[in-house]
Amino acid sequence: MEILENITENIIELKTEDVIELVCADHYVDARKILVTMNEADIALLFEEIPEEKILRVFRMLPKNLAAESFSYMKSELQQFIVESITEREIVSIVDEMFMDDTVDFLEEMPANVVKKVLKVTDPETRKIINQLLKYPDDSAGSIMTTEYVDLKKEMTVRDAISHIRATGVDKETINTCYVMDEKRHLEGTVSIRKLILSQPDEIISDIMTEEPMYIYTHDDQETGAHYFKKYDLLSMPVVDAEKRLVGIITIDDIVDVIEQETTEDIEMMAGMTPSDKSYIEEGVIETFKKRIIWLLLLMLTATFTGGILATFETSLAVYPALVAFIPMLMGTAGNAGGQSSVAVIRSLALDEIEFRDILKISWKEARVAAVSGAVMALVCFFKVMFIDSLYTHGIDIVVALVVSAAIFSTVVLAKVVGCTMPMIAKKIGLDPAVMASPFITTIVDALSLLIYFAIVSMVLPM
Amino acid sequence: MEILENITENIIELKTEDVIELVCADHYVDARKILVTMNEADIALLFEEIPEEKILRVFRMLPKNLAAESFSYMKSELQQFIVESITEREIVSIVDEMFMDDTVDFLEEMPANVVKKVLKVTDPETRKIINQLLKYPDDSAGSIMTTEYVDLKKEMTVRDAISHIRATGVDKETINTCYVMDEKRHLEGTVSIRKLILSQPDEIISDIMTEEPMYIYTHDDQETGAHYFKKYDLLSMPVVDAEKRLVGIITIDDIVDVIEQETTEDIEMMAGMTPSDKSYIEEGVIETFKKRIIWLLLLMLTATFTGGILATFETSLAVYPALVAFIPMLMGTAGNAGGQSSVAVIRSLALDEIEFRDILKISWKEARVAAVSGAVMALVCFFKVMFIDSLYTHGIDIVVALVVSAAIFSTVVLAKVVGCTMPMIAKKIGLDPAVMASPFITTIVDALSLLIYFAIVSMVLPM
Numbered sequence: 023m024e025i026l027e028n029i030t031e032n033i034i035e036l037k038t039e040d041v042i043e044l045v046c047a048d049h050y051v052d053a054r055k056i057l058v059t060m061n062e063a064d065i066a067l068l069f070e071e072i073p074e075e076k077i078l079r080v081f082r083m084l085p086k087n088l089a090a091e092s093f094s095y096m097k098s099e100l101q102q103f104i105v106e107s108i109t110e111r112e113i114v115s116i117v118d119e120m121f122m123d124d125t126v127d128f129l130e131e132m133p134a135n136v137v138k139k140v141l142k143v144t145d146p147e148t149r150k151i152i153n154q155l156l157k158y159p160d161d162s163a164g165s166i167m168t169t170e171y172v173d174l175k176k177e178m179t180v181r182d183a184i185s186h187i188r189a190t191g192v193d194k195e196t197i198n199t200c201y202v203m204d205e206k207r208h209l210e211g212t213v214s215i216r217k218l219i220l221s222q223p224d225e226i227i228s229d230i231m232t233e234e235p236m237y238i239y240t241h242d243d244q245e246t247g248a249h250y251f252k253k254y255d256l257l258s259m260p261v262v263d264a265e266k267r268l269v270g271i272i273t274i275d276d277i278v279d280v281i282e283q284e285t286t287e288d289i290e291m292m293a294g295m296t297p298s299d300k301s302y303i304e305e306g307v308i309e310t311f312k313k314r315i316i317w318l319l320l321l322m323l324t325a326t327f328t329g330g331i332l333a334t335f336e337t338s339l340a341v342y343p344a345l346v347a348f349i350p351m352l353m354g355t356a357g358n359a360g361g362q363s364s365v366a367v368i369r370s371l372a373l374d375e376i377e378f379r380d381i382l383k384i385s386w387k388e389a390r391v392a393a394v395s396g397a398v399m400a401l402v403c404f405f406k407v408m409f410i411d412s413l414y415t416h417g418i419d420i421v422v423a424l425v426v427s428a429a430i431f432s433t434v435v436l437a438k439v440v441g442c443t444m445p446m447i448a449k450k451i452g453l454d455p456a457v458m459a460s461p462f463i464t465t466i467v468d469a470l471s472l473l474i475y476f477a478i479v480s481m482v483l484p485m
Numbered sequence: 486m487e488i489l490e491n492i493t494e495n496i497i498e499l500k501t502e503d504v505i506e507l508v509c510a511d512h513y514v515d516a517r518k519i520l521v522t523m524n525e526a527d528i529a530l531l532f533e534e535i536p537e538e539k540i541l542r543v544f545r546m547l548p549k550n551l552a553a554e555s556f557s558y559m560k561s562e563l564q565q566f567i568v569e570s571i572t573e574r575e576i577v578s579i580v581d582e583m584f585m586d587d588t589v590d591f592l593e594e595m596p597a598n599v600v601k602k603v604l605k606v607t608d609p610e611t612r613k614i615i616n617q618l619l620k621y622p623d624d625s626a627g628s629i630m631t632t633e634y635v636d637l638k639k640e641m642t643v644r645d646a647i648s649h650i651r652a653t654g655v656d657k658e659t660i661n662t663c664y665v666m667d668e669k670r671h672l673e674g675t676v677s678i679r680k681l682i683l684s685q686p687d688e689i690i691s692d693i694m695t696e697e698p699m700y701i702y703t704h705d706d707q708e709t710g711a712h713y714f715k716k717y718d719l720l721s722m723p724v725v726d727a728e729k730r731l732v733g734i735i736t737i738d739d740i741v742d743v744i745e746q747e748t749t750e751d752i753e754m755m756a757g758m759t760p761s762d763k764s765y766i767e768e769g770v771i772e773t774f775k776k777r778i779i780w781l782l783l784l785m786l787t788a789t790f791t792g793g794i795l796a797t798f799e800t801s802l803a804v805y806p807a808l809v810a811f812i813p814m815l816m817g818t819a820g821n822a823g824g825q826s827s828v829a830v831i832r833s834l835a836l837d838e839i840e841f842r843d844i845l846k847i848s849w850k851e852a853r854v855a856a857v858s859g860a861v862m863a864l865v866c867f868f869k870v871m872f873i874d875s876l877y878t879h880g881i882d883i884v885v886a887l888v889v890s891a892a893i894f895s896t897v898v899l900a901k902v903v904g905c906t907m908p909m910i911a912k913k914i915g916l917d918p919a920v921m922a923s924p925f926i927t928t929i930v931d932a933l934s935l936l937i938y939f940a941i942v943s944m945v946l947p948m
Binding site: 059061063184188196198252253275278281286290293310315323329332336340343344346347348350355359362365367373375391398399411459461464468 | 654659774777812817838853
């Protein structure tokens with residue numbers, strides 16, 4: 023990522039600074055003039071820099087729809103602060119303007135008393151839908167869908183359909199794809215707005231609709247949804263219940279968030295952290311501590327085995343103290359080589375590029391990469407040991423250099439093969455492959471590298 | 486990622502198997518009947534499983550538009566195989582049906598002779614556009630844009646605009662957003678199809694268009710584009726040249742690919758690999774080798790310092806051989822603790838959640854997390870050393886246990902603070918923060934952990 027040095031960004035920054043200055047000087051009328059020209063996402067960010075005692079004042083002077091739209095982009099704490107301070111009437115007007123999925127996203131982060139306050143004032147129909155949406159499990163397709171979509175009947179003409187959209191479209195999250203349902207709300211097909219515009223007014227929907235569209239179930243994992251969006255370049259996707267009745271749609275903007283969130287979870291797991299729904303910046307000290315300590319402890323305890331191996335070979339080390347100096351290099355190389363392979367395979371699995379059945383193909387590829395890498399590493403290592411390490415370590419001769427180089431070669435090969443197979447096996451037995459990344463693999467290959475090292479030592483050097 | 490066990494997926498798999506069976510048995514007519522009901526992305530995947538000698542036959546029996554659409558989803562090797570085998574006339578028909586950005590994506594991966602063959606047969610107008618698009622640098626906004634968008638004039642009425650879309654929309658990649666330009670093609674505004682549908686036929690475009698829309702320059706980084714799409718929930722975005730003339734648009738489907746690609750690059754860098762544009766599965770052995778060897782060598786050489794530290798303390802180790810057994814645990818913990826912090830910060834930087842100016846806030850948070858984690862680790866470590874390690878290592882007493890625990894505590898604190906600050910400093914000085922992930926941080930904190938260890942040893946234990 024590089025710093026964004028774009029004219030558009032600069033204008034936004036200037037406007038933001040001006041508004042904050044004007045607000046601080048109580049020039050609200052002028053501040054409003056700038057605010058109404060700004061994007062809702064930028065306004066939401068701007069609110070974070072306004073002094074607390076002026077937030078409400080500024081929020082109230084925004085036009086109704088801009089207030090609601092900015093509200094849906096705000097961080098939870100800010101949303102809570104505003105909702106706890108404004109009147110019931112104002113809450114109603116925000117909820118009315120917001121899309122259903124944004125309302126649910128907002129309520130999911132609120133404490134129970136705020137949820138209650140909001141639900142109390144919304145109309146019974148909306149309340150019922152919100153309550154239903156709140157019930158879907160986290161990470162399910164149902165939890166990210168919206169209920170505001172355009173519904174058509176297959177007997178309609180294109181002309182009817184367009185009038186229907188004109189009459190109801192204002193409140194829909196998207197009109198780019200319309201959904202065709204029968205009397206019992208079973209999904210029968212989809213029609214894009216493009217198809218409607220390009221068709222003749224007298225054509226019948228059932229003749230132009232896409233039959234058997236892709237859909238997912240409310241309880242499917244949101245990642246399943248992301249998979250379809252990526253595979254088929256979708257912009258939206260219908261969500262159905264167990265009886266295949268249409269209950270909502272998922273739009274691409276929410277899927278982009280899902281992709282980012284799932285990747286963050288993968289990355290956290292790869293670095294030995296328990297993933298959570300909160301972003302790093304939102305987590306408190308104790309939350310971050312909890313995410314990390316289990317892995318630190320687990321890996322510390324497994325390192326006992328590696329320590330045990332060292333202890334077992336105490337005698338060899340006593341005879342050849344120079345051998346100790348190469349342990350960090352060997353273990354480091356093992357971890358790096360294994361980490362590279364495991365992370366490459368984990369990412370490839372996450373992107374659906376490879377499957378378990380490719381395990382032989384992948385191992386063979388990694389083995390060849392490892393052979394070449396190992397050979398180069400061993401060669402460089404040999405010269406390094408002979409000409410650099412010998413400067414400050416006593417007792418290094420060509421035999422030691424050869425032993426260390428041989429250990430490096432074997433370690434790289436073993437680490438890479440272990441590194442690439444473990445994530446695939448993890449996936450096969452139903453574990454998350456990301457668990458098999460650097461910290462875990464490192465611990466395993468650390469131990470292996472020492473075993474190899476001392477095996478070679480005891481074979482070659484006289485004890 | 487979990488295995489997708491969805492009815493839709495099953496149907497696709499059944500259809501794919503049926504088609505392949507029918508094709509292998511030369512029942513092309515029946516195969517075609519199933520093929521025409523399938524999605525182009527699935528057909529592209531299906532081609533990978535068809536015996537090579539039948540690929541052309543199957544490709545030719547697809548309806549023209551389905552052939553072109555499947556073609557744009559195919560892997561490069563398959564595209565090359567087909568283009569090298571079909572006639573010039575067939576190439577023209579594919580290129581005509583394909584969207585400009587897909588054509589360019591396809592040509593970018595082809596060897597020069599194939600590009601030449603394709604360009605030779607396309608009409609001069611298309612050839613000119615393709616040549617221009619091919620010139621944009623990799624990873625620039627220009628390289629992922631398409632030139633097929635709907636252009637409107639601001640004097641048009643809504644009625645005019647809709648007729649214009651009906652007349653030209655078939656060939657456009659999207660009609661969901663239309664772009665308003667003056668005579669010299671300067672971008673003046675955008676109008677969504679929703680706005681057009683919901684407005685009165687006599688309204689004038691200039692009255693309903695969004696003025697000052699977000700745009701980016703052809704030479705901006707594609708990541709800048711991704712940043713805007715995420716921040717403002719966009720579906721498409723105009724791309725302009727230095728004179729602010731509209732030259733193309735970027736659509737969300739391409740941005741989803743950019744996000745995945747940039748994340749893969751970050752992950753590769755975090756695991757000590759040089760990122761490349763190719764996916765893991767497409768890379769050859771030598772390419773993968775090249776991506777990895779530099780880092781392996783670099784880290785091996787830096788591990789020399791760590792080895793040097795060990796060599797320096799040879800005397801202490803000779804007096805207390807039991808101390809050697811704790812080195813892997815200490816170094817492992819240092820790497821894990823530092824890796825957790827650095828990866829959390831790198832991801833947070835990539836998601837634009839934090840900036841360099843947050844460095845004190847982040848360090849303070851990490852220091853507190855580290856203090857709590859370090860305390861717990863030290864406590865567990867103390868009991869582990871006393872009751873587990875003492876079983877197989879001679880010469881462990883309470884002083885050794887205390888020394889090791891103190892070293893663990895200090896190591897965790899130091900590793901976490903170093904781990905969180907390094908990526909932020911890297912970003913500040915213009916490096917990619919992802920470089921400061923596990924392998925690099927591990928090497929640094931490995932050395933630091935040994936220095937701490939031996940410092941405590943020489944303070945506490947008599948030499």
